[in-house]
């Protein structure tokens with residue numbers, strides 16, 4: 283019987299079909315300082331938020347970063363689609379124009395900032411994130427973590443989250459907010475005043491759900507040094523022109 | 524000057540880089556019988572819904588069908604991920620397990636239902652949608668449009684939308700609800716009683732936003748003949764085992 287199973291397995295391998303083992307979907311456990319958006323408490327924080335103008339437009343464009351280095355690329359694509367910026371053709375949809383994590387690089391101006399290959403290897407810095415966004419018709423304001431106080435950080439982002447047609451991307455060190463582990467980029471969708479927390483729509487959906495994070499923890503996460511740029515991380519405000 | 528531009532253009536072509544023209548992102552215009560979810564009215568309908576248990580889990584897994592024929596595939600992936608069903612490895616994310624529109628076919632049981640190649644050519648019927656779902660550990664109830672009254676249609680779906688850990692996929696004729704044009708599949712995320720409308724999280728995000736559609740229009744859209752199966756379309760309830 284065991285031998286029959288072995289033969290069956292060999293035959294299966296022989297025809298080139300190796301079924302991938304089905305394993306539990308992550309996500310990694312959440313630190314006690316974070317609140318999952320996918321919980322009744324997480325939902326309540328959104329309902330009671332008075333700075334959630336960006337939530338629906340961003341959630342409609344939510345997508346997963348296509349590889350471990352593409353958090354910035356997925357974040358750019360979500361924001362450009364949410365702003366309905368004129369887009370390249372996407373061959374997979376024939377006649378429809380829309381940004382993808384592939385065609386967003388089909389623009390001569392992006393090459394001058396950073397190539398797709400370099401991003402695939404090392405991700406991108408805050409400056410490169412701003413530079414890629416500027417290769418499309420949007421206004422971009424870049425703030426490094428060491429340039430703003432907690433109060434300025436909170437207020438700039440809240441102002442944006444209260445109005446339509448602009449969005450916030452944040453670049454932070456995950457370990458500063460209790461996550462695994464390095465630098466990361468995602469859009470911010472809402473702010474809850476009572477708990478003083480921001481909602482991050484984390485684009486690494488294979489790894490973590492969106493979380494509500496304390497404003498102070500996120501601010502500290504932006505005031506960390508990116509070893510590639512030797513500058514602090516930070517956040518970017520993106521506005522339709 | 525014109526010649527210089529022409530030469531520059533030829534050189535650009537010469538090095539093999541043809542920038543795609545940036546064009547307005549769709550979406551197609553919405554019929555007056557539909558309400559876009561991405562509007563203040565659409566948001567209000569969700570806030571006032573008392574059958575929206577499935578909205579957040581589905582919205583967190585929202586993704587775009589990867590080609591014009593993959594509406595059913597994207598819908599299956601959203602639901603399997605929302606239910607956290609054990610998943611194959613996704614090579615792009617190295618060690619993380621999660622369903623994608625590619626790896627959902629990496630299962631010997633799916634081949635017996637329909638191949639990826641056939642789906643790419645002609646999409647899938649309601650029966651095939653149910654069959655693909657059954658190749659994973661979920662309970663599946665298939666309802667054809669001609670088997671249920673409007674009242675039964677409405678009530679079965681509302682019951683599901685009021686509880687967690689199960690989801691609804693609907694297979695309808697777009698033209699019956701005022702859209703372009705053939706058969707389509709997407710998850711339903713919520714119901715609003717006062718307006719008697721369902722919220723469809725349309726997976727063809729390059730084409731239409733999510734819409735609130737009248738229950739009667741959607742029911743009529745399911746009571747239409749799929750030319751491949753020669754049976755009516757319908758809806759499917761998917762439950763975690």
Ligand SMILES: [Ca+2]
Nearest residue numbers: 423438441519
């Ligand atoms: Ca400002």
Ligand SMILES: [Ca+2]
Nearest residue numbers: 442443445448
């Ligand atoms: Ca905003």
Ligand SMILES: [Ca+2]
Nearest residue numbers: 664679682760
């Ligand atoms: Ca039932």
Ligand SMILES: [Ca+2]
Nearest residue numbers: 683684686689
């Ligand atoms: Ca449900």
